[in-house]
Amino acid sequence: MVETAKARILIIDDEDGIRLSLKGILEEDEGHIVLEAETAEEGLEIIARELPDLVFLDIWLPGMDGMDALSKIKERYPQLPVIMISGHGNIEIAVAAIREGAHDFIEKPLSLEKIILAVNRTLEFVLLRRENATLRAIQGDAPVELDGNSPSIMEVKGQIERVAPTEAWVLITGDNGTGKEIAARSIYAQSNRNKELFVAVNCAAIPEELIESELFGHEKGAFTGADTARSGKFELANQGTLFLDEIGDMSLKTQAKILRILQEREFERVGGSQTIRVDVRVIAATNKNMEEEIAAGRFREDLYYRLNVFPLRLPPLKKRGQDILLLAGLFENNLVTKHGFKPLILSEGARQAMLAYEWPGNVRELRNFIERMLILHSGKELRLEHLPQEMRNGANPVLSSALPFSGKSEATCNTMCSELSSALSINDLRAARQEFESVYLRMKLSECNGNISRLAELIGIERSHLSRKLKALGV
Ligand SMILES: Nc1ncnc2c1ncn2[C@@H]1O[C@H](COP(=O)(O)OP(=O)(O)OP(=O)(O)O)[C@@H](O)[C@H]1O
Ligand SMILES: [Mg+2]
Structure with missing residues (x-):
């Protein structure tokens, strides 16, 4: 974590004295x-093993030199900040280093003040960059709070509250559109890792051949098209949270790899042999029935x-009772606020x-x-007959055979029947009478x-009266 005092800083220098004095300042003082x-x-x-937050790199080194x-480093870890140090500093080398991607350049002999300044400035930059990415992750369109107060959703919210501050991995299940992604963001937002990244991967959206590279990264030349090395989502999410969405769509091969990370907390990039150690909290989600998936192999x-x-487990909307109307009102x-709809x-029927x-x-x-x-009926009364067919389809076959629908098309019968049947479910007499009247008048x-x-x-009523009635009922 870079936010507090604790960052992991690597010093690459062949002079014992330099490493010792930097260590003294950074470890003991800071x-x-x-x-x-x-x-x-x-x-x-x-670097490959420990993924530090910051590197001090000497320019003159035995073997491979600092440049x-x-x-x-920049090729494999473009995000990792590097501060160059040199006893033979000249402006050209400094410029070349910065151009190559170094974050800062400090001359030997090292001054305490300059070091602390450079480290703080660099870590602050890293922190800002992470916060930025975090904000993008938790803002965007996606909210981090499940709305609703039905018992089933209150239960879920209570569970989120309890599990969020722990380090436990979470598996979110639930049908399409039940709010699994919001739940994942909500766990993240309430967790102790909320200052680090929330990295989301949709396993269903990534082609099978690319998913491993996406998750674990790859080395240059690992496969056709891998022109540069790239870090994967696991590396990006180090110290943060990785959201593996649609996990039921992962291949068995990828599953085996994920299992290994889970057990050993380390992995290799595709085409690489270096083992990388990461500290990631995984939240997974799926709309599949996992027992069935397991049984089917x-x-x-x-x-x-x-x-x-x-x-x-996120309950289906149908099981959330009055939340349906509450959520409808919120949406x-x-x-209304966003687009100025009325x-x-x-109506009670609707x-x-x-x-x-x-x-x-x-x-x-x-x-x-x-x-x-809203697009169709903004500012007007929304009546049963305005609802889409499937919502009026409480069609009751007994009712349908009992009613005089002869001579009408099947579609008309179904519509009428489902409207009547919906009207029958209304408890308020006045509202029910209105609905019946509306269906009856349209039929006639x-x-x-x-x-x-x-x-x-x-039907034996006066024409102007009927006209007004039809208008009022929106027929
Ligand atoms: N309880 C809720 N309160 C407010 N908005 C919600 C709630 N649940 C879901 N939504 C909204 O419904 C939409 C679907 O939610 P989300 O993407 O989280 O569902 P999901 O379970 O991940 O769906 P899928 O299985 O299709 O991926 C989003 O626009 C989300 O903002
Ligand atoms: Mg989803």
């Missing part, structure tokens, strides 16, 4: 952790048990249909539904081929 190497070769090995080491049982240290407010007025509907796409479907309704109107005068005659 409280950092110091790693040491006498040669560039040794230094590169330590070559710098370009190797598509998911390793041992990996499942490892990942499933803390299982978090609506959001869109609010919807939900409310009941929303509560009764299955919501196979869960919260995402609800959000899209509200957006669509279609029997009269849209002719209002004929309809008025048929």
Whole structure:
């Protein structure tokens, strides 16, 4: 962690005296952790193994010199800040080093003040860069709080609160659109790692051949197209949190690799032989039924048990009762504020249909539904008949055979039937009467081929009165 005093700083210098005095300043006075190497070769090995936060690199070294080491470091770890030190400093070397990607340049003899200044400045920069990335991770479009207060969602929120500050790996399961990603961000935001990165990988979106390189990085030339070395998500997420989304879509080969990291906390880049040690908290998510995946041989049982240290199950929206209306209201407010829509007025019928509907796409479907309704009916009353067919499809076959739908198309029958059946589920008499009246009038109107005068005659009310009624009901 670079935020507090503790950073891991590697000193590559062949002079014992320099390493000793830097160690004294950085470790004893400033409280950092110091790693040491006498040669560039040794230094590169330590970097690969320990992933330090900062490197001091001498220019004149036996064997590979500092400038070559710098370009190797920058090629493999472009994010790792390097401060060059040299006893033979001249401006050209300093400029060349900075151009090559060095963060700073300090001349020997080393002054205490200059060292502390350079270290603090560099670590501050690293911290800012991480905070930036963290902000991007937790802001964006994605919220970090699950809305709702139904018992089932309160239970989930309680579990998140309890598991977040621990280091436990979490496996989030739940159907499409139930909020798995929000849950993952919420765990991260409440964890002790929230100052470090949240790195998300969608395992389903990355082609099978690329996933290993994406997760573990690769060395230059590891495969066709690997022109430069690249660090993978595990390396990027070091000390932070890695969100492995859609984990059920990972190949068995990748699963085996992940299992090894989990057990040993180390891995190699693709095409590399150097072992890299990382400290990562993994949060995984899937919408698959993992027991089924395991039974079908598509998911390793041992990996499942490892990942499933803390299982978090998100309930389907249908099981969240009044949260459906609460979330609908929140999404609506959001869109009203953002895009200036006029609010919807939900009729009792529409409310009941929303509560009764299955919501196979869960919260995402609800959000899209509200957006669509605002576009179509902004500022108006949203009645049962405005809802999409599938939401009115509480169609009841008994009802359908009992009603006089003869001579109508099957689609019309279904629509009418499901509307009536939704109206039947309304408890408020006035609201129910309105819904029945609306379905009845539309049915009769279609029997009269849209002719209002004929309809008025048929059902025995005065034409102007009927006209007003149809208008009020939005028929
Ligand atoms: N409880 C909630 N409160 C507010 N918004 C939510 C909630 N749950 C889900 N959402 C919203 O619904 C959408 C889907 O959520 P998210 O992407 O987290 O679901 P998911 O379970 O990861 O879906 P998928 O399985 O399709 O990947 C997002 O826009 C999210 O903001
Ligand atoms: Mg998701």
